[in-house]
Amino acid sequence: MTEDFVKTPQVQTLLNQASGLLSEGGDKRLKDITRDLVEAIMTTIVKHDVTQDEFWSAIKFFQEAGPEFGLIVPGVGLEHFLDLVLDARDAEAGQTGGTPRTIEGPLYVAGAPLVEGDVNLTDDPDDTDTLYMTGQITGPDQEPVKDAILHVWHANSKGFYSYFDPTGEQTPFNNRRRIKIGSDGRYAFHSRMPNGYSVPPEGPTDRLMKALGRHGNRPAHVHFFVEAPGYRQLTTQINFGDDPFAGDDFAFATREGLLPVPNRQGESAYIAFDFELQRAKAAGDEGFSARARAEA
Ligand code: MBD
Ligand code: FE
Numbered sequence: 001m002t003e004d005f006v007k008t009p010q011v012q013t014l015l016n017q018a019s020g021l022l023s024e025g026g027d028k029r030l031k032d033i034t035r036d037l038v039e040a041i042m043t044t045i046v047k048h049d050v051t052q053d054e055f056w057s058a059i060k061f062f063q064e065a066g067p068e069f070g071l072i073v074p075g076v077g078l079e080h081f082l083d084l085v086l087d088a089r090d091a092e093a094g095q096t097g098g099t100p101r102t103i104e105g106p107l108y109v110a111g112a113p114l115v116e117g118d119v120n121l122t123d124d125p126d127d128t129d130t131l132y133m134t135g136q137i138t139g140p141d142q143e144p145v146k147d148a149i150l151h152v153w154h155a156n157s158k159g160f161y162s163y164f165d166p167t168g169e170q171t172p173f174n175n176r177r178r179i180k181i182g183s184d185g186r187y188a189f190h191s192r193m194p195n196g197y198s199v200p201p202e203g204p205t206d207r208l209m210k211a212l213g214r215h216g217n218r219p220a221h222v223h224f225f226v227e228a229p230g231y232r233q234l235t236t237q238i239n240f241g242d243d244p245f246a247g248d249d250f251a252f253a254t255r256e257g258l259l260p261v262p263n264r265q266g267e268s269a270y271i272a273f274d275f276e277l278q279r280a281k282a283a284g285d286e287g288f289s290a291r292a293r294a295e296a
Contacts, residue, residue: 006042015039065204070106072205075216079103080252097140098276103253104235105223107161108153110295112176121152121191124174128157129193129267135274137185137226144185145277148228151178154194154221163296166200172296181228193269196220196245209250216250219243224275225288231277232285238273 005011019035020026045055065072073079083101090096137145153176155161162174175194181187199205199216209216221239239246239254241261246254262269280286 001046003043003046005046006039011042015042061204061208065208068200068204071199071216072208074103074105074251074253075199075205075209075214077252079105095278095281098278099234099236099274100255100257101234102236102255102258103251104225104289104291105237105251105253107164108151108223108225108293109163109172109176110293112151112153112173112178114149114178114180116180116182117188119177119179119189121154121175121177121189122156123171124156124162124169126157126192128195129264129269130190131193131222131262131269131271132188132190133222133271133273134188135186135272137181137187137228137275137277139231139277139279142276144183145181145228145231146183146185148181148185148226148231148277149178150181150187150275151223151225151227152176152189153223154191155197157192157195159195159197161197163294194220194222196243199250214250215248217245218249218251219245219254221253226275226277227286227288228277229286230280232280233288234275234277235289236275238271 015035015038016022018038020031021035044050080103083103086101137148137150139145153161156165156170156175158167160167160170162170162176163172175191177189179187179189197218199209206216219239220243221237223237224234226234226236236258237253238258238260239249241259246259260271260273262271278285
């Protein structure tokens with residue numbers, strides 16, 4: 001049997017019926033996308049001679065994976081792919097330049113304290129070195145961006161994020177802040193050094209990664225949203241350039257220009273990193289994607 005089987009009238013009619021294309025109501029765009037997605041699965045089944053056992057074990061995997069979908073999406077490269085799509089659309093529209101975007105990941109929590117000045121991010125005890133990060137947020141002509149809000153979040157020295165910590169040892173906004181930036185665009189914060197993240201051991205993502213001959217580790221990193229009136233919202237992160245996983249991130253978030261090497265001096269480490277934003281052009285450029293996010 002070849003993949004042409006999917007193109008037979010019997011299967012094509014099944015696809016049109018199942019995706020609602022022959023029904024009156026419903027959402028036309030959802031019908032079109034459902035149809036092509038299901039057809040792609042059918043084609044994959046035929047192409048690889050997928051057995052009954054393989055198919056049903058895949059379904060069982062998805063049923064168990066539910067809560068870890070936010071990890072599987074970056075793990076299989078889909079979240080980075082979305083960045084590549086946005087980059088390509090920007091290039092087509094001539095909207096380029098500035099600090100590269102990179103993936104948000106599933107561990108942001110809305111509602112972190114809004115603070116000003118030289119900010120401490122870490123509320124909870126953590127016996128490790130101190131990270132000092134400083135820099136400036138500018139626009140395309142190097143003008144300081146006024147009235148920005150810099151959202152920062154990162155893991156603790158065990159690689160765990162507050163709110164999502166399986167040990168339950170962190171307060172809800174540990175290592176999470178929204179920093180209100182003044183008219184000079186400058187920011188400064190310090191915190192306990194994060195360590196790299198690993199997916200939950202033996203969970204669905206870990207099992208998938210192992211079955212693919214891969215791992216579920218990320219280098220130590222710090223996440224950012226940058227928002228400011230008149231500028232395009234930026235989602236990005238810096239990954240520590242000297243981390244063993246800097247060149248082998250399971251989530252594909254590391255990018256050229258986003259891999260600073262911390263300047264380590266005894267128990268302190270320093271990173272200087274500037275953000276350059278694009279100017280907002282289209283409606284909605286200033287705002288966030290409609291992704292569902294945790295809130296505390
Ligand atoms: C993370 O901390 C993260 O940043 C991403 C992208 C995926 C999983 C965990
Ligand atoms: Fe992260």
